[in-house]
Amino acid sequence: MGIRVIIPTPLQKLTNNQSEVEANGSNIRELIDDLDKIFPGLKERICDEKGKLRRFVNVYVNEEDVRFLQQENTPIKEGDTVAIIPAIAGGTIRIEGKDSNI
Numbered sequence: 001m002g003i004r005v006i007i008p009t010p011l012q013k014l015t016n017n018q019s020e021v022e023a024n025g026s027n028i029r030e031l032i033d034d035l036d037k038i039f040p041g042l043k044e045r046i047c048d049e050k051g052k053l054r055r056f057v058n059v060y061v062n063e064e065d066v067r068f069l070q071q072e073n074t075p076i077k078e079g080d081t082v083a084i085i086p087a088i089a090g091g092t093i094r095i096e097g098k099d100s101n102i
Contacts, residue, residue, distance in 0.1 A: 003031060003076055006083040011046075014039045028059060029072040031082060046084060047072075056087040 002022040007015050015021050016039075023038060025031035029051065036043035046057050052072060053059060059066045060083040066074040076082060 002078060004081045005031070005035065006081065008084055008086050010086060011042060011084065014042050014045070024078075025076060027070075027072065027076060028053075028061070028066055028074045028082070031076060032072075058085040058087055059083070060085065 002024045005021050005023055007019055007021060009019075012019060021035070021038070023031050023034040025034050032043050032046055046054060046059075048054055053066070061069065061074055061076055062080055063083075066072070
């Protein structure tokens with residue numbers, strides 16, 4: 001049993017349309033490296049050229065945001081669940097017949 005990783009819909013084309021996969025590592029950085037070995041191209045979508053998490057990608061370990069932990073160095077262990085969630089911002093919503101930018 002490894003670490004359960006929840007994959008967002010936009011990245012599922014890289015994971016053979018799987019919404020959940022399993023990978024290994026002792027921290028988020030190692031987990032992403034392992035995911036990239038299994039699913040090439042995944043790391044470049046999650047991390048920048050220096051290996052840091054992209055600012056528009058949120059990563060949670062057991063529902064805790066790694067930005068408030070140790071970011072890429074956040075420790076993980078077998079049985080943990082890691083969720084990769086793209087940030088959502090911008091767009092237009094319609095309120096009472098009027099468009100409003102968010």
